[in-house]
Amino acid sequence: MSTIAFASGQSAAPRRTMPARVTAAFWDTADVAGRNLRTLLRTPQALVFATIQPVIFVLLFRYAFGGAIHVPGVDYVDYLMPGIFAQTVCFGAIGTAVGLSADLRSGILIRFRTLPMARIAVLGGRTLADLARNLLVVTVMIGVGFAAGFRSPDGAAGVLAALGLTLAFAYAISWGFAALGLRVSDPEAAQAAGVPVMFLLVFTSSAFVPLASMPGWLQAISAHQPVNALVSAERALILGGPALHDALVSLAWTAGILLAFGALAARSYARMNR
Amino acid sequence: MNSPAIEADGLKKTFGKVTALDGLSFQAPAGSVLGLLGPNGSGKTTTVSILSTSLRPDAGRAAVRGLDVVAEAPAVREVIGFAGQFAAVDPNLTGRENLTLIGRLSRVGRKQARTRADELLDAFGLGAAAGRLVRTYSGGMRRRLDVAAALLHNPPVLFLDEPTTGLDPESRFGLWDSVRALARAGTTVLLTTQYLEEADALADQVVIIDSGRVADVGTPAQLKARVGTVVFSLGFGSAVAAEAAVKVLAEAGYQPDRAGAGIQVRSDSGSGALPRVLRALDGLVPDPVSVAVREPTLDDVFLTLTSSAAGPMSRGGKAA
Numbered sequence: 380m381s382t383i384a385f386a387s388g389q390s391a392a393p394r395r396t397m398p399a400r401v402t403a404a405f406w407d408t409a410d411v412a413g414r415n416l417r418t419l420l421r422t423p424q425a426l427v428f429a430t431i432q433p434v435i436f437v438l439l440f441r442y443a444f445g446g447a448i449h450v451p452g453v454d455y456v457d458y459l460m461p462g463i464f465a466q467t468v469c470f471g472a473i474g475t476a477v478g479l480s481a482d483l484r485s486g487i488l489i490r491f492r493t494l495p496m497a498r499i500a501v502l503g504g505r506t507l508a509d510l511a512r513n514l515l516v517v518t519v520m521i522g523v524g525f526a527a528g529f530r531s532p533d534g535a536a537g538v539l540a541a542l543g544l545t546l547a548f549a550y551a552i553s554w555g556f557a558a559l560g561l562r563v564s565d566p567e568a569a570q571a572a573g574v575p576v577m578f579l580l581v582f583t584s585s586a587f588v589p590l591a592s593m594p595g596w597l598q599a600i601s602a603h604q605p606v607n608a609l610v611s612a613e614r615a616l617i618l619g620g621p622a623l624h625d626a627l628v629s630l631a632w633t634a635g636i637l638l639a640f641g642a643l644a645a646r647s648y649a650r651m652n653r
Numbered sequence: 654m655n656s657p658a659i660e661a662d663g664l665k666k667t668f669g670k671v672t673a674l675d676g677l678s679f680q681a682p683a684g685s686v687l688g689l690l691g692p693n694g695s696g697k698t699t700t701v702s703i704l705s706t707s708l709r710p711d712a713g714r715a716a717v718r719g720l721d722v723v724a725e726a727p728a729v730r731e732v733i734g735f736a737g738q739f740a741a742v743d744p745n746l747t748g749r750e751n752l753t754l755i756g757r758l759s760r761v762g763r764k765q766a767r768t769r770a771d772e773l774l775d776a777f778g779l780g781a782a783a784g785r786l787v788r789t790y791s792g793g794m795r796r797r798l799d800v801a802a803a804l805l806h807n808p809p810v811l812f813l814d815e816p817t818t819g820l821d822p823e824s825r826f827g828l829w830d831s832v833r834a835l836a837r838a839g840t841t842v843l844l845t846t847q848y849l850e851e852a853d854a855l856a857d858q859v860v861i862i863d864s865g866r867v868a869d870v871g872t873p874a875q876l877k878a879r880v881g882t883v884v885f886s887l888g889f890g891s892a893v894a895a896e897a898a899v900k901v902l903a904e905a906g907y908q909p910d911r912a913g914a915g916i917q918v919r920s921d922s923g924s925g926a927l928p929r930v931l932r933a934l935d936g937l938v939p940d941p942v943s944v945a946v947r948e949p950t951l952d953d954v955f956l957t958l959t960s961s962a963a964g965p966m967s968r969g970g971k972a973a
Contacts, residue, residue, distance in 0.1 A: 403760070410757050418745040421786065486741030490802070492707040493735040495727065496758040652709045 404497035411504025461613035462586030468549035473573035479560030663713035688856030734803030744788035793824030881919035888943035
């Protein structure tokens with residue numbers, strides 16, 4: 380048996396102190412996020428397509444279906460827009476899976492894994508950049524909604540609070556899609572796996588129609604799913620009325636999803652070396 | 654203390670039912686160029702992935718400059734550069750942006766990252782294209798950028814996984830020059846390749862791997878001495894005639910191999926041996942319809958390794 384003498388770490392790097400490591404991790408995350416945003420801005424067609432779908436939904440539901448949907452006591456366009464915001468970020472979050480699996484396939488992720496950078500920066504930078512992308516698209520949707528007649532009865536403060544909740548939720552589910560992106564073989568698979576899940580969650584929520592119009596068994600499920608919680612909270616904030624309870628429920632979902640999927644994504648990343 | 658820069662000891666790795674590495678061991682002295690030569694699926698990429706800390710071995714150990722690649726992975730990453738099999742650069746960033754990003758993530762400092770990026774772009778002949786998006790680069794340019802990206806923090810140990818696969822000859826020779834320059838500057842380089850010619854041109858020591866095990870180890874000169882310096886390919890009209898030629902040549906002391914209606918004969922005394930081969934066949938078998946003289950390839954190396962029972966290369970892994 381050939382035995383090789385392993386000299387112990389003669390040139391081991393000096394151990395960094397905790398604050399220095401946190402600072403370095405922050406900058407690594409910012410660098411990766413910056414790279415992802417730059418890539419996004421240089422492929423504007425991706426951004427355009429991310430915007431077209433929700434625009435079509437606004438037009439469809441405002442003008443094609445909206446006439447058939449009656450929600451007592453509120454203009455349908457005002458009822459619709461909180462749903463559109465939720466739908467926009469839910470589908471937008473799938474981009475996290477698509478982007479990560481593209482980086483995995485191109486080999487960039489493997490390169491990152493051989494660099495002396497902070498481990499967290501790859502996923503942190505990706506989800507942060509996707510949050511910024513979601514912010515951009517949602518801002519466009521406010522404009523589209525306004526053009527279609529959306530007027531928040533409760534003023535700008537309500538809309539801003541609702542958008543804060545929406546983006547926080549989007550950030551949390553981004554981590555779920557990060558875990559997905561690391562586990563599927565290619566970007567198309569990531570897209571294909573993400574869309575049905577989001578479709579189901581968005582369309583069984585009260586995003587477009589009141590829960591009361593659904594059969595009882597479905598209402599029971601829908602009333603207790605995270606997208607519905609988000610839409611209810613947004614709507615309460617935008618349309619006015621008691622919003623605290625709904626907002627807290629939505630925030631609880633967001634925190635739970637972030638913890639669970641954040642841990643899952645971090646674990647998936649750590650296990651990529653197996 | 655003069656420990657090797659790269660050492661692998663009994664590395665094993667399986668993916669599902671596929672055994673990628675089956676007890677691979679080798680060493681590379683500091684400052685040397687080690688060529689890891691083997692066909693597709695022989696375990697080259699798996700080996701480089703383990704040594705560059707992106708993959709964990711199932712068993713065995715590996716170290717870079719004495720640092721264990723599993724237990725001391727963060728420290729290993731500070732002393733290695735890695736360029737994988739596919740140009741892992743971002744097509745939507747410019748060449749300079751790519752290198753600056755990798756430089757920062759390699760922790761060389763923001764300002765130093767920019768300086769180093771420009772130095773490397775010039776060194777790899779990409780200075781003029783530095784501000785262009787990489788998606789407009791040719792394959793050869795991408796590959797050079799990819800290798801440059803492994804060098805931002807001046808790593809003393811460099812891993813290159815099939816750095817010239819898919820490149821045109823000019824780009825390939827350019828990359829060879831870069832590798833030679835790095836080696837002259839004292840960098841330890843481990844490069845994988847499928848081309849005997851490439852290992853011959855660059856490596857001080859060649860490790861031939863097959864099915865995740867070491868099949869042979871030696872300097873390029875030693876390997877070529879075993880394989881022969883040239884190969885004669887003789888084409889016959891039929892497999893029957895080719896088989897007859899194989900018999901005749903074997904009786905005359907050659908070691909011919911037949912594939913269909915063609916045979917291969919190795920020679921270690923250059924192309925001058927061709928007349929003797931033809932004379933040995935003359936009158937005993939139909940005349941060959943084609944005769945070609947070529948350099949030995951990796952296939953020939955493996956044919957030699959598997960066909961000769963004797964010699965230091967038998968029973969993989971225990972080579973000198």
